[in-house]
Amino acid sequence: MDPAPITDPERQFLGCLLSLPHAAARTVLTGMRASDVADPASAHVLQLVIETVAEGGDPTPAVVFSHALSTGQAPGEARRSRLALWLAETYEAAHLPAQASWLKAAVLERAWRRAVAEHAERVAQAAEESATDVLAGITADTGTAEELWSRYQHALDGDTRQARRAGLGVAA
Secondary structure, eight states: OOSHHHHOHHHHHHHHHTTSOHHHHHHHHTTOOGGGSSSHHHHHHHHHHHHHHHTTOOOOHHHHHHHHHHTTOSOSHHHHHHHHHHHHHHHHHOOOGGGHHHHHHHHHHHHHHHHHHHHHHHHHHHHHHSOHHHHHHHHHOOHHHHHHHHHHHHIIIIIHHHHHHTTOOOOO
């Protein structure tokens, strides 16, 4: 088995989701987007989980895999095999579904840090190459980072309390 599912917060978060019943998964998924994860395979699975839960299903590996097949999101035998293996490894590696809320915050923190780094890179490039009005616009365009910061803070605060009420527990 690939060691990444054990040490990667994104895969651990997804593994926890694959272990949760519909209501708990819906609570944890509040405010999440597939673009919040960096790895393309993880983003694909998170989108599948979001769709599965939105349709009222439990996000178990079999249900998520079935959803991928029925919606044409796993075309070809090789891609289906990779998705099935990815789901199985990720599900197997996530032993503590009660950590889903904590891992959600970790995923959102990483997404926020990526957004800040990408913004800084754009500003640095514009500082060297762009007219001052363009640089001012790029400097002021912090919407993505601010939105991620807000969702991260909500995950730390509101989602943690909501998860405790739902009986999910929260790792310290």
